[in-house]
Amino acid sequence: MDKLMIEGGYPLEGTVQISGAKNSAVALIPAAILADSHVTIDNLPEISDVHLLAELLQEIGGEVELSKHEITINPANMIAMPLPNGRVKKLRASYYLMGAMLGKFKKAVIGLPGGCNLGPRPIDQHIKGFEALGAKVTNEQGAIYLRADELRGARIYLDVVSVGATINIMLAAVKAKGQTIIENAAKEPEIIDVATLLTSMGARIKGAGTNVIRIDGVDSLSGCRHSIIPDRIEAGTYMILAATMGQKVLIDNIIPYHVESLIAKLREMGVTIEVSDDQLLIHNSKDKKGVDIKTLVYPGFPTDLQQPFSSLLTQAEGTSIVTDTIYNARFKHIDELRRMGANVKVEGRSAIINGKSKLQGAKVKASDLRAGAALVVAGLVADGITEITGLEHIDRGYANLEEKLIGLGAKIWREKMTEEELEQVKS
Ligand SMILES: CC(=O)N[C@H]1[C@@H](OP(=O)(O)OP(=O)(O)OC[C@H]2O[C@@H](n3ccc(=O)[nH]c3=O)[C@H](O)[C@@H]2O)O[C@H](CO)[C@@H](O)[C@@H]1O
Numbered sequence: 001m002d003k004l005m006i007e008g009g010y011p012l013e014g015t016v017q018i019s020g021a022k023n024s025a026v027a028l029i030p031a032a033i034l035a036d037s038h039v040t041i042d043n044l045p046e047i048s049d050v051h052l053l054a055e056l057l058q059e060i061g062g063e064v065e066l067s068k069h070e071i072t073i074n075p076a077n078m079i080a081m082p083l084p085n086g087r088v089k090k091l092r093a094s095y096y097l098m099g100a101m102l103g104k105f106k107k108a109v110i111g112l113p114g115g116c117n118l119g120p121r122p123i124d125q126h127i128k129g130f131e132a133l134g135a136k137v138t139n140e141q142g143a144i145y146l147r148a149d150e151l152r153g154a155r156i157y158l159d160v161v162s163v164g165a166t167i168n169i170m171l172a173a174v175k176a177k178g179q180t181i182i183e184n185a186a187k188e189p190e191i192i193d194v195a196t197l198l199t200s201m202g203a204r205i206k207g208a209g210t211n212v213i214r215i216d217g218v219d220s221l222s223g224c225r226h227s228i229i230p231d232r233i234e235a236g237t238y239m240i241l242a243a244t245m246g247q248k249v250l251i252d253n254i255i256p257y258h259v260e261s262l263i264a265k266l267r268e269m270g271v272t273i274e275v276s277d278d279q280l281l282i283h284n285s286k287d288k289k290g291v292d293i294k295t296l297v298y299p300g301f302p303t304d305l306q307q308p309f310s311s312l313l314t315q316a317e318g319t320s321i322v323t324d325t326i327y328n329a330r331f332k333h334i335d336e337l338r339r340m341g342a343n344v345k346v347e348g349r350s351a352i353i354n355g356k357s358k359l360q361g362a363k364v365k366a367s368d369l370r371a372g373a374a375l376v377v378a379g380l381v382a383d384g385i386t387e388i389t390g391l392e393h394i395d396r397g398y399a400n401l402e403e404k405l406i407g408l409g410a411k412i413w414r415e416k417m418t419e420e421e422l423e424q425v426k427s
């Protein structure tokens, strides 16, 4: 097992290329199950979630060719093999196997998903959707059993705006008989990306990206080629890094419209941002002001950027309040930031950050993916060396992290953990 080492204090300058979106890729790969022939997906990010899903598709008989930035899936010989354990627990998006396999085979057995531990992450809205389409759903010893004689379109109102439930219901509904209407649907760009792939496969979907999605079921779906949208969360993380430690950083291969809430908050802090078609140029300012943020569903401020943004706020003057309305326990990075010298306390669903603090390198642990990103931001600005364990979380979502940061002038590298450190991780 490796740990990430950062020697802080070096300014960042240059260009960083943004990879394809993790949260699209992890839905597009399971969506390929629904096709009758080869589906090729490019602009694929090199992250562990993609590898895990490729292996899961192979477990059910898929032929998968995976190269650096492209995956081709031939679903022709797939079968409804139960996947109750193992890899499904290692990522969140394995829940999309429920919708895709139910849509294709009318049955599936899938273990409960893993993913970042951010407090309770129920899947009741996914199940409500599957049941409305005619599936019988039971939870037996931690695995979800789904079975339907026939899937029939239905009107489904989501009680909670959920990215996962919206996509999962789309996957189950595209081959159902008749029309499905998803009301109070999530509007994230990744939902549009999945709808675009399904439409290229022959599905009939209207309204993706709005809060009402209409799906007219079709009998069969064919193979196609699809290119993944840029990762707005990875882009946002580099924007935050640039605002923390950058001089002039160009964020390339990005859809600026997808990060408008972050652009607005960075400008409010005093950061200068030049926006063009698919690039953003960030000029850092030494005198940044603290701001308050509240995470909301898209197009609000994304919860996935709340953690790295907290690290930036430790470097801004004054008091900032960060409130997460999506997850009530997404503050595991705060204790680690305090160990590095940040003046932060958590009260209920908010973190109160008093800046500006001088951060000191320390041994810290990434408890989840974006907590890891928060610690990378803090490590780059801190004095001395920061050692980050829990890299398996960071590797789920950041493609070529060290390579990209070294390209910007950071001092960052991986080292093997010592026996003693491995023991501590296990205990
Ligand atoms: C793989 C993927 O795309 N992950 C993203 C997805 O996660 P995920 O799809 O799990 O997140 P959701 O949008 O479903 O969750 C939003 C909120 O709804 C709640 N909820 C959700 C489903 C449900 O059936 N019942 C319920 O109560 C959740 O607990 C949470 O409080 O969207 C989150 C919110 O933008 C992001 O943080 C994750 O990066």
Ligand SMILES: C=C(OP(=O)(O)O)C(=O)O
Pocket (backbone or CB within 6 Å): 091, 092, 093, 114, 115, 116, 304, 369, 370, 397
């Ligand atoms: C919470 C996240 O991922 P997941 O839903 O895959 O755990 C994330 O990407 O920040």
